[in-house]
Amino acid sequence: MDLSAINPVLLIASLMVAATPILIAAIGELVVEKSGVLNLGVEGMMIVGAIAGFATAVETGSPLLGFFAAAFAGAALSVLFGFLTQVAQANQVASGLALTLFGLGLSALMGQSYVGVKPPQMSDIHIPVLSDLPVIGPILFGHDIILYFGLALTAAVWALLKFSRAGLVLRAVGENHDAAHALGYKVVRIRLMAILFGGACAGIGGAYISLIRVPQWTEGMTAGVGWIALALVVFASWKPWRALLGAYLFGGVTVVQLNLQAAGVAIPVEYLAMSPYVITIVVLVILSADKSSAPAALGRNFHASR
Amino acid sequence: MIRLERRPQPSPIWSMATPLVAVLATMIAGGLLFAALGKNPVEAIRTIFWDPLFGEFAFYYRPQLLVKGAPLVLIAIGLSLGFRAGVWNIGAEGQYIMGAICGAGAGLAFYPTESVLIFPLMVLAGGLGGWAWAMIPAVLKTRFGTNEILVSLMLVYVAEQFLASVSLGLLKNPEGFGFPGSRNLQSWDSAHNAELIAGSGLHWGVVAALIAVIFAYVLLNRHMLGYHIRLSGEAPRAARFAGVNPNRLVLFCLGLSGALAGLAGMFEVSGPSGQISIDFNVGYGFTAIIVAFLGRLHAFGILLAGGLMALTYIGGDIAQSNMGLPSAAIQVFQGMLLFFLLALDLLTNFRIRIGQPEVA
Numbered sequence: 001m002d003l004s005a006i007n008p009v010l011l012i013a014s015l016m017v018a019a020t021p022i023l024i025a026a027i028g029e030l031v032v033e034k035s036g037v038l039n040l041g042v043e044g045m046m047i048v049g050a051i052a053g054f055a056t057a058v059e060t061g062s063p064l065l066g067f068f069a070a071a072f073a074g075a076a077l078s079v080l081f082g083f084l085t086q087v088a089q090a091n092q093v094a095s096g097l098a099l100t101l102f103g104l105g106l107s108a109l110m111g112q113s114y115v116g117v118k119p120p121q122m123s124d125i126h127i128p129v130l131s132d133l134p135v136i137g138p139i140l141f142g143h144d145i146i147l148y149f150g151l152a153l154t155a156a157v158w159a160l161l162k163f164s165r166a167g168l169v170l171r172a173v174g175e176n177h178d179a180a181h182a183l184g185y186k187v188v189r190i191r192l193m194a195i196l197f198g199g200a201c202a203g204i205g206g207a208y209i210s211l212i213r214v215p216q217w218t219e220g221m222t223a224g225v226g227w228i229a230l231a232l233v234v235f236a237s238w239k240p241w242r243a244l245l246g247a248y249l250f251g252g253v254t255v256v257q258l259n260l261q262a263a264g265v266a267i268p269v270e271y272l273a274m275s276p277y278v279i280t281i282v283v284l285v286i287l288s289a290d291k292s293s294a295p296a297a298l299g300r301n302f303h304a305s306r
Numbered sequence: 307m308i309r310l311e312r313r314p315q316p317s318p319i320w321s322m323a324t325p326l327v328a329v330l331a332t333m334i335a336g337g338l339l340f341a342a343l344g345k346n347p348v349e350a351i352r353t354i355f356w357d358p359l360f361g362e363f364a365f366y367y368r369p370q371l372l373v374k375g376a377p378l379v380l381i382a383i384g385l386s387l388g389f390r391a392g393v394w395n396i397g398a399e400g401q402y403i404m405g406a407i408c409g410a411g412a413g414l415a416f417y418p419t420e421s422v423l424i425f426p427l428m429v430l431a432g433g434l435g436g437w438a439w440a441m442i443p444a445v446l447k448t449r450f451g452t453n454e455i456l457v458s459l460m461l462v463y464v465a466e467q468f469l470a471s472v473s474l475g476l477l478k479n480p481e482g483f484g485f486p487g488s489r490n491l492q493s494w495d496s497a498h499n500a501e502l503i504a505g506s507g508l509h510w511g512v513v514a515a516l517i518a519v520i521f522a523y524v525l526l527n528r529h530m531l532g533y534h535i536r537l538s539g540e541a542p543r544a545a546r547f548a549g550v551n552p553n554r555l556v557l558f559c560l561g562l563s564g565a566l567a568g569l570a571g572m573f574e575v576s577g578p579s580g581q582i583s584i585d586f587n588v589g590y591g592f593t594a595i596i597v598a599f600l601g602r603l604h605a606f607g608i609l610l611a612g613g614l615m616a617l618t619y620i621g622g623d624i625a626q627s628n629m630g631l632p633s634a635a636i637q638v639f640q641g642m643l644l645f646f647l648l649a650l651d652l653l654t655n656f657r658i659r660i661g662q663p664e665v666a
Contacts, residue, residue, distance in 0.1 A: 040455065080645065083649070084645070084648050084649055088648070088649045088651070088652040089310075089652060089655065089656065090648040090649065090651055090652070091648070093394055093455070094599060094644075094648055095648055097396060097595055097644075098596075098641060098644040098645050098648060101592060101595070101596065101637075101640070101641045101644065102638065102641030102642065102644070102645060103641075104637065104641075105634055105635075105636075105637030105638035105639075105640070105641050106634075106638050106641070108632075108633075108634030108637060109343075109632055109634040109635055109637075109638055112632055112634070219634075223463065224459070224460070224462075224463050227456060227459050227460065228460075230456060231453075231456045231460070234453060234456070268471055268475070270467040270468065270470045270471035270474075271467070271471065273467050274463065274464045274467040274468070277460040277461070277463045277464050278460075278464060280456070280460050281442075281446070281452075281456075281457050281460050281461070284446075284452050284453065284456060284457065285446055285450050285452050303310070303312065
C-alpha cells in the first residue's frame with residue numbers, strides 16, 4: 001500500500017470532474033421537484049443522454065454537438081414522462097420507474113455498435129498564466145467547459161428560484177397547485193417545462209460520464225448516478241448550493257475510493273466500490289429528519305376538474 | 307374540444323381491458339421498432355409470442371415458461387402488496403441476490419453431507435436473507451423517515467458488489483480451478499432444486515409462486531390486514547383514523563416482499579442457474595415491477611402477467627438466436643409495455659368527452 005502516490009491536487013481536480021454529472025442531473029431534478037413533480041426516471045434519461053451524446057460526438061467529431069444531442073435526447077424522453085403524468089394522470093412513481101427501465105433498454109439498443117469506440121476528446125480550457133499556476137491552476141482553471149457550465153447552472157437556478165418572478169411562480173405551483181391554478185397560472189404547462197428542463201439536464205449529465213469522465217460507452221454505465229442525484233436533491237433540502245456541496249461530497253467519495261483501489265489498500269475492491277451507495281444511504285438517514293423544506297405538492301397530480 | 311372528466315368510480319371494464327389493449331399496442335409499437343432494426347416485424351412478433359407455445363420446439367420451451375415465470379410471479383406478488391399500500395420497494399433485485407447468497411451459503415456450509423434437512427434449511431436462509439435486506443429500508447423508513455425508494459435501490463448496487471465479492475472469495479468453488487463462482491448445486495442432490503416431474507419445468511419455486519398467489523389473494527380480499535393495506539394506499543388519512551399503524555404496514559410489506567424475492571433468488575440459484583456467480587442475476591427484480599403493474603396489482607392478474615413476461619424472455623431468446631434480434635430490443639419492448647399500460651390507465655379513471663361542456 002502506497003498512499004503517498006495519491007496527489008491531493010489531482011485528487012481535488014478529479015473530484016470536481018466526478019461530481020459534475022451528479023450535480024447537473026441533480027440541479028435539473030431540483031427544478032422538477034420544485035414544481036411539484038417527482039421524476040424517478042433520472043437514471044433512464046441520463047443513460048439515454050450518455051449514449052445519444054456519445055454517438056453524436058463520434059459521428060460528428062464534435063463533443064459539444066454531442067452534449068446538445070444529449071440534452072435533446074434527455075428532454076425527448078422526459079416528454080414521455082410529462083405526457084404520462086401531466087396529461088394521462090398516471091402515477092408519478094410508476095411512470096418514473098417506467099422511464100428508467102425503458103431508458104436502460106433503449107440505451108443498450110442504441111449503443112450496440114459503439115462499444116469499445118473512442119470518442120473525440122473535449123479539450124480543457126487553458127487561460128494563460130492562470131491555468132499554469134501551481135495548485136490553484138489545475139483545480140480552478142484547468143477543466144473542460146461543461147464543468148463550468150454545471151457551476152454556472154447551479155448559480156443560475158439559485159438566482160432564478162430566489163429572485164425572479166418565474167421562480168416564484170414555479171415554487172407556487174410546487175407548493176399548492178390548486179392555489180396557483182386559481183391565480184391563473186398554467187400548472188400543467190409550467191410543470192411540463194420544468195420536466196423538459198430536468199430531462200435536458202439529466203441528458204447532459206449522462207453525456208458528461210460517457211464523453212469526459214470515463215470516456216467510452218458501456219451498457220448501464222451510469223451505474224446508479226441518476227439515483228444518487230435523486231437522493232442528493234432530498235438531502236440538499238431542495239437548495240441549489242447544498243446540492244453543489246453534496247455533489248462534491250459524492251465526487252470525493254468516488255474519487256477517494258478509486259484512488260484507494262489503485263493504491264492497493266487492504267480492503268477488497270468490492271467493498272470500496274459499494275461505498276458511494278452506502279454513504280448515500282447514511283447521509284439520507286442523517287438528513288431526512290428534516291422534511292419541512294420539501295415542496296408541499298410533491299408527487300401529487302393536478303387535474304383541473306370543474 | 308376533447309376534455310377529460312374524472313369518473314366517480316374507476317371503470318371495472320377498462321380496468322380489466324387496459325392490460326390487454328396495452329399488450330396489443332406494445333406489439334404494434336414493438337413491431338415498428340423491429341422493422342426499424344431491419345427485421346420482419348410479423349415474423350419477430352410471431353417468434354416471440356407464438357413459437358414458444360405452439361412452434362416446432364414448443365415441447366422444449368413450454369417448461370421454460372414455468373422456470374422463468376416463477377421468480378417473476380413470486381417477486382411481483384410481494385411487490386404488489388407494498389405498491390397497494392404506497393410502500394415502494396424497488397430494490398427487489400438486491401433482495402433476490404441476497405436471498406440467493408444466503409440460501410446457497412447456508413447449504414454449502416454443510417457440503418458434502420447428504421441430508422433431507424439441507425434443502426429446507428436453504429429455503430429458510432434464502433427467505434431470511436431477502437427479508438433482512440428489505441428490513442434495512444423498512445427500519446430506516448420507520449425510524450428516521452428515510453425514503454424507501456432510494457434506500458432499497460441503493461442496496462441493489464451494494465448487493466451486486468457483495469455478490470461479486472462472495473463469488474470471488476467466500477463461496478468460491480475450491481475445486482473450480484480458480485474460476486469465479488460457487489460449487490454447482492445441481493450436482494449435489496441434497497441442495498438441488500430439481501424438477502418435481504421430469505421435463506415439466508415444475509420446481510419448488512413454481513410451487514412457492516402458486517402458494518404465494520393464493521396467499522396474497524386471501525390476504526387482500528378476506529383478511530383485515532389486507533383491507534388495511536388497501537385502505538392505506540387509497541385513503542391514507544382514513545387509514546390513520548381507523549387506527550392503522552403505518553409503521554407496521556411498512557415493516558410487513560417490505561419484509562414480505564423481501565422474503566419472497568429472497569426465496570425466488572434461492573430457488574433460482576439452487577435450480578435453473580445452479581451456482582452463485584458474478585452475473586447470475588438477470589434483472590428479474592426489475593422486470594417484476596412491470597409484472598406487478600401489468601397484473602393490476604391483483605394476485606391472479608400477476609400470475610397471467612408473469613406468464614406473459616416469461617414468454618417475452620423466452621421468445622426474445624429465440625428471436626435473438628434465429629433472427630439476430632438484439633437482446634436489448636426485448637428490454638425496450640418490456641419497458642414500452644409499462645408505458646402503454648400507464649397511459650391507457652387514463653381510460654380507467656377518466657371519461658373522454660368530445661364537445662363543449664354542458665352548462666350545469
